[in-house]
Each structure stands twice: as C-alpha cells, then as structure tokens.
Amino acid sequence: MNYVAHDCRNTRNGTCNNRWVDKDLTIASTKIPTWKYCRECCEKLGIDFDKQQPSDYRTEEQNERFKVNAEKLVKHKQKH
Secondary structure (H helix, E strand, C coil): CCEEEEECHHHHCCCCCCEEEEECCCCCCCCCCCCCCCHHHHHHHCCCHHHCCHHHHCCHHHHHHHHHHHHHHHHHHHHC
C-alpha cells in the first residue's frame, strides 16, 4: 500500500488547513489530493472519516475516465 499527503477538502474554501498522511486510493502522482475531509471536519459534518471514497465526489463519467487512466498506468508500470 502506498501513502500520500492529503489536504482537507475544506482547504478549497479556506476553512481548514489540515494535512495528513493517508493511504493512496487514487494513485496520486503530482497534486496533493483534496477529495477527503480531515477527521475534525468529518466530526463537524457528521461524516464517517473511514468510509470516504474518491468516487463520492466524482461523476460517473469522471469515475469511468479514472478507471481507464488507472488501468493504463498499471500496464505502463508493469512494462517497466
């Protein structure tokens, strides 16, 4: 399992500045992911921190594109 730094989803609107290290569920390569809320914001919003998934914030089209790109990346890494 790979790990990545996460910024809280609320950094987008400037209400939270939390960053933490977590499991890499999106094969992040350059940008720090911001799809997940930090534990403090989850408590405030009544969200279960551990049940958050990247697909919760994407459209079906975005999910399909992500799957295709992830498969390409896996194949590319297997060749090298």
